[in-house]
Amino acid sequence: MKADVAIVGGGLMGTSTALHLAMSGQKVIVVEKNSPGRHASGVNAGGLRRLNRDLAEIPLSVVAAQMWQDIYSLVGSDCDVKLSGQVRVAENAADLQKLEERAALVSSLGFDREELIDRDRLYQLVPALAPHCVGGLYTAGDGFARPYHALTAFRLKAESLGVKYRTGCQVTGLERLGNCWRVVTNQAKFDAPILVNCAGAWAGQICAYLDEPVPLKIGAPMMMVTERLPHFLDPVVGAVSRKLSFKQMQNGTVLIGGGYLADHDMEKETTEIDFTKLSESSQTVLALFPRMAEVRIVRTWAGLEAFMPDRIPVIGSSAKHPNVYHAFGFSAHGFQLSPVVGRIMSELILNNKSSLRIEPFSIQRFQS
Amino acid sequence: MFKRTSELNNNTVTVNIEGEDFQVPVGETVAATVLVHNLGYTRTSPISGAPRAPLCMMGVCFECLMEIDGLPNIQACQVQVAEGMKIRRQQGVGGEDG
Amino acid sequence: MGDSYQLVIIGAGPGGLCAATTAANLGLDVTVLDEQPSPGGQIYRGISNTPDDRLALLGADYQHGADLVEAFSASKANYWPQTNVWSLNSRRQIGILRHGQASIIQAERVIVASGAMERPVPFLGWTLPGVMYAGAAQILLKTAGVVPANGTVIAGTGPLPLLVAWQYLRAGVSVKAVLEFSPRSNLWRAAPHLPKALVAGDYISRGLKYTLDLNKGGVPIYYGISGLQAQGHDRIEAVEYGWDTLGSSRRETIVTNSLLVHFGVIPRINLTKSAGCHHIWDRGQQCWRPQVDKWGNTNVPGIAVVGDSAGIGGARSAEHSGRLAALEVARSLHTIDTQQRDLQGQEDLKWIGKDLRVRPFLEALYRLPDSLLVPPDDKTLVCRCEEISAGQIRQAVREGHADPDRVKFYLRCGMGPCQGRQCAPAVAQIVAAENLRPVSDYTTFRVRPPIRPLSIAQLANLGRAEE
Numbered sequence: 001m002k003a004d005v006a007i008v009g010g011g012l013m014g015t016s017t018a019l020h021l022a023m024s025g026q027k028v029i030v031v032e033k034n035s036p037g038r039h040a041s042g043v044n045a046g047g048l049r050r051l052n053r054d055l056a057e058i059p060l061s062v063v064a065a066q067m068w069q070d071i072y073s074l075v076g077s078d079c080d081v082k083l084s085g086q087v088r089v090a091e092n093a094a095d096l097q098k099l100e101e102r103a104a105l106v107s108s109l110g111f112d113r114e115e116l117i118d119r120d121r122l123y124q125l126v127p128a129l130a131p132h133c134v135g136g137l138y139t140a141g142d143g144f145a146r147p148y149h150a151l152t153a154f155r156l157k158a159e160s161l162g163v164k165y166r167t168g169c170q171v172t173g174l175e176r177l178g179n180c181w182r183v184v185t186n187q188a189k190f191d192a193p194i195l196v197n198c199a200g201a202w203a204g205q206i207c208a209y210l211d212e213p214v215p216l217k218i219g220a221p222m223m224m225v226t227e228r229l230p231h232f233l234d235p236v237v238g239a240v241s242r243k244l245s246f247k248q249m250q251n252g253t254v255l256i257g258g259g260y261l262a263d264h265d266m267e268k269e270t271t272e273i274d275f276t277k278l279s280e281s282s283q284t285v286l287a288l289f290p291r292m293a294e295v296r297i298v299r300t301w302a303g304l305e306a307f308m309p310d311r312i313p314v315i316g317s318s319a320k321h322p323n324v325y326h327a328f329g330f331s332a333h334g335f336q337l338s339p340v341v342g343r344i345m346s347e348l349i350l351n352n353k354s355s356l357r358i359e360p361f362s363i364q365r366f367q368s
Numbered sequence: 369m370f371k372r373t374s375e376l377n378n379n380t381v382t383v384n385i386e387g388e389d390f391q392v393p394v395g396e397t398v399a400a401t402v403l404v405h406n407l408g409y410t411r412t413s414p415i416s417g418a419p420r421a422p423l424c425m426m427g428v429c430f431e432c433l434m435e436i437d438g439l440p441n442i443q444a445c446q447v448q449v450a451e452g453m454k455i456r457r458q459q460g461v462g463g464e465d466g
Numbered sequence: 467m468g469d470s471y472q473l474v475i476i477g478a479g480p481g482g483l484c485a486a487t488t489a490a491n492l493g494l495d496v497t498v499l500d501e502q503p504s505p506g507g508q509i510y511r512g513i514s515n516t517p518d519d520r521l522a523l524l525g526a527d528y529q530h531g532a533d534l535v536e537a538f539s540a541s542k543a544n545y546w547p548q549t550n551v552w553s554l555n556s557r558r559q560i561g562i563l564r565h566g567q568a569s570i571i572q573a574e575r576v577i578v579a580s581g582a583m584e585r586p587v588p589f590l591g592w593t594l595p596g597v598m599y600a601g602a603a604q605i606l607l608k609t610a611g612v613v614p615a616n617g618t619v620i621a622g623t624g625p626l627p628l629l630v631a632w633q634y635l636r637a638g639v640s641v642k643a644v645l646e647f648s649p650r651s652n653l654w655r656a657a658p659h660l661p662k663a664l665v666a667g668d669y670i671s672r673g674l675k676y677t678l679d680l681n682k683g684g685v686p687i688y689y690g691i692s693g694l695q696a697q698g699h700d701r702i703e704a705v706e707y708g709w710d711t712l713g714s715s716r717r718e719t720i721v722t723n724s725l726l727v728h729f730g731v732i733p734r735i736n737l738t739k740s741a742g743c744h745h746i747w748d749r750g751q752q753c754w755r756p757q758v759d760k761w762g763n764t765n766v767p768g769i770a771v772v773g774d775s776a777g778i779g780g781a782r783s784a785e786h787s788g789r790l791a792a793l794e795v796a797r798s799l800h801t802i803d804t805q806q807r808d809l810q811g812q813e814d815l816k817w818i819g820k821d822l823r824v825r826p827f828l829e830a831l832y833r834l835p836d837s838l839l840v841p842p843d844d845k846t847l848v849c850r851c852e853e854i855s856a857g858q859i860r861q862a863v864r865e866g867h868a869d870p871d872r873v874k875f876y877l878r879c880g881m882g883p884c885q886g887r888q889c890a891p892a893v894a895q896i897v898a899a900e901n902l903r904p905v906s907d908y909t910t911f912r913v914r915p916p917i918r919p920l921s922i923a924q925l926a927n928l929g930r931a932e933e
């Protein structure tokens with residue numbers, strides 16, 4: 001089978017890239033070893049956050065935020081987006097000082113989205129918070145969406161524009177064939193002049209096939225979700241010196257994350273929850289939201305994600321081969337970026353340049 | 369609607385169901401108690417508000433969720449009655465319109 | 467990490483009790499965990515504190531449980547009642563909740579004996595108050611002497627509806643009708659297995675006795691029933707069903723405020739699934755079960771499964787499989803050698819072999835038609851917790867969410883408090899039917915621990931298990 005572009009990975013990065021390419025008339029095939037959204041893109045926390053991004057990521061996340069705000073016009077679904085803000089809470093003077101420094105830094109770079117808020121404003125925004133907090137950093141217009149729904153909307157739109165998915169189809173090798181890349185899989189072979197690596201936690205393996213090694217580490221962040229509660233919380237809450245991401249979904253359940261990692265087995269592609277760490281996570285919840293004590297956790301899970309040593313992704317063309325592009329290593333915050341990453345990839349592939357600055361994400365940073 | 373096959377003996381405790389006190393046998397589950405006292409339903413669904421009642425009596429269906437001593441979401445079929453216990457139906461909770 | 471235990475047995479039903487007694491008598495250090503306040507499991511619920519009059523009512527089978535409990539109590543096995551197991555992983559770490567304290571204990575060997583649950587079969591109106599599982603009603607009878615006040619209708623398949631009707635008859639409870647849903651054609655399918663069945667067990671003679679007694683007691687039993695529906699607004703007011711008699715089919719209605727349903731039992735697989743044990747679709751039993759060898763071993767080292775949680779075999783079979791697994795654990799820990807294991811397990815293996823011969827007959831006799839496994843009416847609520855209908859599930863599959871987990875992600879069915887226990891089998895069946903594939907191509911939802919909800923305070927205080 002022949003296509004203009006072959007994409008490895010049917011997560012959000014692969015799907016968003018496919019969608020943007022198809023919008024420009026390209027014939028795209030997405031090769032996915034499981035099913036779209038089976039991994040990080042389907043099971044993540046859905047956080048849409050510009051707040052506290054790595055400086056290099058800020059321009060991308062600002063554009064992504066605009067795209068999420070108007071996601072309906074891109075994919076024909078609102079993806080259950082709720083833009084009720086995100087806030088990082090300071091629990092003491094030292095925390096507050098860190099937030100002040102951060103606010104000063106980002107505004108000196110021309111970004112005005114991270115607003116320092118005082119204690120009163122904080123409790124206005126988050127009345128349920130434990131009383132000891134002193135202030136926060138707030139980004140209005142941040143929020144969250146439902147990841148599997150978003151992924152499904154992206155996929156349906158891409159398919160409607162002619163993108164073909166091959167599911168249950170694992171890439172096992174890559175060969176150069178004249179001007180083409182031959183994608184060897186457990187099902188069939190696909191030839192395309194252009195190859196895109198959106199293989200998430202497995203991207204290192206694709207890089208290995210290309211003889212372009214990267215220091216990617218795999219981690220499996222854990223999530224907990226509670227029973228439904230009456231509405232009590234609007235913004236997504238994080239904390240300066242604790243590992244926490246805390247949000248109440250539209251249906252009343254509370255989704256709790258914080259970057260605690262599960263054990264994982266890459267051979268079986270399974271994760272095993274570490275309740276000792278989730279115990280610590282629960283202590284954090286109690287410290288900030290004492291009213292949660294008797295609320296029950298009904299489910300926990302973890303998803304496999306690619307982490308880079310500097311916690312920012314690889315986005316750009318291969319440094320080793322022509323017509324090969326990478327987008328991986330999102331280090332547990334790629335969901336928000338996915339619309340803009342797809343756009344950047346299609347710009348790179350079709351125009352050879354990106355409208356946003358992506359030099360910091362070059363794969364070359366690991367090759368010198 | 370349920371009833372007991374035998375008369376109460378004096379090995380009982382007093383529980384309060386939706387504001388009313390009842391004598392009930394020691395060792396019985398809350399679900400058994402509320403079935404005998406014809407509560408009709410024990411919770412409403414947080415989605416549609418439909419009434420629900422115990423289904424499995426062995427802890428696997430979660431239809432018997434009630435508010436017991438002020439705590440919501442307790443499985444009534446897994447808890448035994450105790451002196452002074454306050455038992456209330458659980459009205460569907462949750463979400464922005466719930 | 468908490469304390470370490472040599473052999474932990476999850477479940478104090480006949481399977482767990484016999485495993486524990488055997489292992490403890492061989493000198494192993496045994497700890498039995500069960501969420502119930504007293505030993506006995508589902509069949510012998512509350513056996514140690516059932517008043518004599520109720521015992522008589524429940525029949526001689528029930529009293530056999532007392533012997534099992536006595537032997538167990540006489541052994542050195544530790545017994546932790548009212549202990550909830552909320553997680554089990556492949557490294558044999560067991561999350562427990564005991565006296566309100568959550569902790570994780572490490573076991574060298576685990577025997578899962580968590581039994582069965584009644585098979586959830588969604589039908590129109592099954593969420594109405596007044597509809598209950600027949601086994602659940604039996605639990606009310608066994609543990610509390612509580613019965614339907616104004617009579618009841620009992621509907622379903624298998625031996626339990628008859629047994630419950632028979633027990634009610636003896637207790638003076640009015641049974642308006644027993645509706646038998648096994649298709650008549652099952653008789654023909656079962657007949658070839660009958661000769662083998664006759665040599666083993668007294669299943670059939672007992673079934674006959676119940677039927678005769680019910681006839682004598684004036685309880686009508688209707689065969690060849692289909693199309694069950696519970697009607698009512700805030701609670702059930704009537705049962706409607708289809709009745710095929712010699713070529714003509716008609717709808718009937720019985721006014722009742724109680725409907726008890728039972729379509730057989732299926733293994734409780736949440737623990738074994740979350741531990742990573744391999745599960746297979748059992749065609750005869752029409753359910754998923756962990757794959758085990760004759761000693762109960764799973765593919766996960768150190769985790770064995772016995773009794774109904776390994777595949778439905780009934781209470782006596784659970785006793786034998788429990789003993790066999792205990793012998794195997796003793797062998798693997800070098801308390802006995804292979805020869806001793808084989809010798810001591812001889813009788814149990816023989817019994818199970820004999821019993822297995824009656825299974826094809828019973829399985830064929832009580833085989834559920836597809837119309838019960840795959841809810842035919844789009845309006846039927848399949849996921850009770852999140853209120854997701856069969857039609858919504860079919861629609862999701864057509865939109866490309868082609869396996870149960872994707873249906874779950876998309877619709878939230880299976881994400882409510884029961885964690886999919888009540889909808890998982892039907893969702894897998896619908897997905898398979900919609901994809902025109904055999905159901906054995908699918909597994910039920912991935913299990914996300916805790917398998918029992920745990921409060922944030924309990925998890926925050928996760929500590930060492932106290933002695």
Ligand SMILES: Cc1cc2nc3c(=O)[nH]c(=O)nc-3n(C[C@H](O)[C@H](O)[C@H](O)COP(=O)(O)OP(=O)(O)OC[C@H]3O[C@@H](n4cnc5c(N)ncnc54)[C@H](O)[C@@H]3O)c2cc1C
Nearest residue numbers: 009011012013033041044045047171200303333334335336
């Ligand atoms: C628990 C968790 C919570 C998170 N929370 C947030 C959050 O709140 N906000 C946020 O912005 N981000 C969050 N993230 C991060 C975000 O989910 C990821 O960065 C993003 O989904 C990555 O998308 P992806 O398409 O690169 O990866 P994936 O979704 O993992 O997709 C990669 C796909 O490639 C396929 N694949 C791999 N190798 C092959 C091969 N050889 N052949 C064929 N197919 C292959 C895989 O099967 C997979 O489906 C979270 C992540 C996790 C795990």
Ligand SMILES: Cc1cc2nc3c(=O)[nH]c(=O)nc-3n(C[C@H](O)[C@H](O)[C@H](O)COP(=O)(O)OP(=O)(O)OC[C@H]3O[C@@H](n4cnc5c(N)ncnc54)[C@H](O)[C@@H]3O)c2cc1C
Nearest residue numbers: 477479480481500501507508509551580581601773774781
């Ligand atoms: C409701 C019901 C009623 C039944 N009635 C009869 C009957 O009258 N006659 C008959 O022949 N058969 C009956 N059966 C079938 C019965 O399951 C078996 O015959 C027999 O009880 C199987 O024994 P077992 O040891 O495998 O499991 P069980 O007897 O079911 O014992 C399992 C034990 O494990 C415990 N357990 C399970 N999960 C956990 C957990 N996560 N944490 C802690 N403890 C746990 C349970 O509390 C239970 O005590 C019934 C089944 C059900 C579901």
Ligand code: FES
Nearest residue numbers: 425427430432445
């Ligand atoms: S009645 Fe099913 S969990 Fe209590």
